[in-house]
Amino acid sequence: MITIIKRVKELGSNALIASREFRDYVEKQETEINRGISSLCILSTIMQSKEKELHGYKILKDLTEKTNEMLVIEEGTLYPILRKLEQDNIIKSRREESGRKRKYYSMTEYGKQVFNHLAGFYSKLTEAIAPLFDVKVDLQQDKYFYCPMCANKIDLSNTELKFCTICGFNIEQELIERGLRNE
Amino acid sequence: MSEKEMNYKIKEYLKEVKNKLPEWLKDKKEHKEILAELEDHIWSKAEELSQTGQPTLDSVQIAIDHMGTPESIAKEYKRRGTPKVYITEELWPYYKKVISGVFSLIILITVIVQIVNLIFGNLETIWDGIMGIQIGLLIAFAVITIVFVALSMEGYFPEDFMSKKELEKREKEPGRAVEKEKSLKPFIKPLGEIIGGSLGLIFGVFLIVQPLPFIFSIMDIEFRLFLQFAGIFIIAEGVLDIIRGLIGYRQPLAHQVIHAITVGVKLASISVVILMMNRPDIFPILVVEQPSGVLTNIGLAPGFYGLFRGIAGLIIVIVALSTIDNFYKIYKLESYKK
Numbered sequence: 001m002i003t004i005i006k007r008v009k010e011l012g013s014n015a016l017i018a019s020r021e022f023r024d025y026v027e028k029q030e031t032e033i034n035r036g037i038s039s040l041c042i043l044s045t046i047m048q049s050k051e052k053e054l055h056g057y058k059i060l061k062d063l064t065e066k067t068n069e070m071l072v073i074e075e076g077t078l079y080p081i082l083r084k085l086e087q088d089n090i091i092k093s094r095r096e097e098s099g100r101k102r103k104y105y106s107m108t109e110y111g112k113q114v115f116n117h118l119a120g121f122y123s124k125l126t127e128a129i130a131p132l133f134d135v136k137v138d139l140q141q142d143k144y145f146y147c148p149m150c151a152n153k154i155d156l157s158n159t160e161l162k163f164c165t166i167c168g169f170n171i172e173q174e175l176i177e178r179g180l181r182n183e
Numbered sequence: 184m185s186e187k188e189m190n191y192k193i194k195e196y197l198k199e200v201k202n203k204l205p206e207w208l209k210d211k212k213e214h215k216e217i218l219a220e221l222e223d224h225i226w227s228k229a230e231e232l233s234q235t236g237q238p239t240l241d242s243v244q245i246a247i248d249h250m251g252t253p254e255s256i257a258k259e260y261k262r263r264g265t266p267k268v269y270i271t272e273e274l275w276p277y278y279k280k281v282i283s284g285v286f287s288l289i290i291l292i293t294v295i296v297q298i299v300n301l302i303f304g305n306l307e308t309i310w311d312g313i314m315g316i317q318i319g320l321l322i323a324f325a326v327i328t329i330v331f332v333a334l335s336m337e338g339y340f341p342e343d344f345m346s347k348k349e350l351e352k353r354e355k356e357p358g359r360a361v362e363k364e365k366s367l368k369p370f371i372k373p374l375g376e377i378i379g380g381s382l383g384l385i386f387g388v389f390l391i392v393q394p395l396p397f398i399f400s401i402m403d404i405e406f407r408l409f410l411q412f413a414g415i416f417i418i419a420e421g422v423l424d425i426i427r428g429l430i431g432y433r434q435p436l437a438h439q440v441i442h443a444i445t446v447g448v449k450l451a452s453i454s455v456v457i458l459m460m461n462r463p464d465i466f467p468i469l470v471v472e473q474p475s476g477v478l479t480n481i482g483l484a485p486g487f488y489g490l491f492r493g494i495a496g497l498i499i500v501i502v503a504l505s506t507i508d509n510f511y512k513i514y515k516l517e518s519y520k521k
Binding site for chain 2: 055056057060074075076077079080081083084095100101102103
């Protein structure tokens with residue numbers, strides 16, 4: 001991960017950033033925060049892509065663009081993360097038969113469910129901690145429903161879904177009560 | 184020329200990455216795929232960075248810079264496993280197994296050597312043997328711990344040491360480990376057996392060596408011989424317990440055989456108690472003489488001979504009854520064979 005602090009090139013001699021101790025501490029903290037969310041952001045990039053499958057370089061490009069270059073992964077370190085996700089059966093890969101023989105990645109069905117749950121958890125967590133930083137988080141509750149039991153992120157456009165796929169909670173009843181679905 | 188240089192630059196970078204990759208990954212063919220993927224990434228990036236759409240030497244260099252250092256790439260591959268006191272959770276059970284196995288082996292070999300020495304009357308080496316056990320355990324602990332910490336830092340998993348065949352077999356049997364644990368766990372606590380067996384070993388060695396001369400020297404020589412025989416039986420039982428602990432949850436048949444041998448050892452040890460039962464006159468009663476404070480063996484008063492025989496008889500009954508536990512385990516293990 002490339003941290004924000006690492007990207008600061010010009011150091012004011014009197015600024016706090018000139019202190020080695022400060023830089024090291026802040027960089028370590030930023031790395032820790034980035035590490036936790038990087039896998040989730042990579043999965044999100046694959047999930048949200050209009051293309052069925054993406055190669056590593058495209059994943060990185062989309063990720064950098066979508067996060068306004070805030071979450072920049074050291075490019076070589078993307079592949080160990082992809083490998084881990086593949087081994088955990090979250091994503092699957094296919095190698096091109098001809099040409100550059102690129103490796104294309106896509107989500108597995110299991111991976112999609114894992115992602116929805118983690119995305120829900122992360123969204124609710126972000127919403128919950130937002131007041132601590134005096135920021136506002138819009139969870140787009142007209143598009144998504146977050147399971148009250150397990151925080152699973154459920155796309156409301158899927159009108160067939162009656163139960164949470166993670167915990168089995170009856171979401172239809174809940175949606176009717178909240179006026180998000182008709183009886 | 185330029186394309187050659189670009190190729191050379193990329194190959195050099197990939198060579199460095201390969202050198203830094205953890206050994207467990209280098210052993211697999213997979214590392215070639217990893218390097219190919221990195222190479223493709225560099226070319227794609229270099230193409231994009233160059234204004235003409237054709238990679239240039241400069242754009243290749245920038246693309247390589249963006250990839251990060253070979254160390255940082257390798258570090259990410261090594262970030263594997265769940266940390267647990269410097270040794271990952273995945274390697275922890277194997278660490279414990281290796282430690283207990285090596286410890287038992289050191290103790291066993293030293294004890295056997297010392298018993299041989301004892302048989303040939305070479306009593307001076309006994310203390311050397313005990314010291315040898317201590318030093319051996321200390322060195323083994325240090326070496327094994329360092330190796331496992333290093334393996335954890337490199338991101339090794341137990342499966343990295345398995346052969347292809349073993350891995351294929353494992354993959355074909357999903358939930359194998361869970362099932363095994365569920366059904367076999369109740370019949371043995373390996374660590375408990377190893378600890379119990381080790382304690383038995385130490386006590387047995389103590390009885391054979393009789394290291395406290397101010398106590399043992401005032402005892403009857405025949406009684407001391409009985410104690411040494413008892414020590415041999417206790418060591419034998421300890422060794423059998425350790426072996427069962429090392430076998431762990433596997434091979435119920437081996438457990439049954441060892442239980443059967445244990446029954447034999449227990450019953451044989453009764454002979455020592457019977458011999459002792461018939462010699463109450465040599466049983467030591469140690470008292471501190473006043474006012475001199477000297478420890479003296481006054482022996483058992485004839486009036487207590489009956490009580491002594493009764494207690495010895497009780498010990499015989501307890502030892503005999505304890506074999507029921509072994510028979511029960513032999514019977515119980517039958518169901519685990521399935």
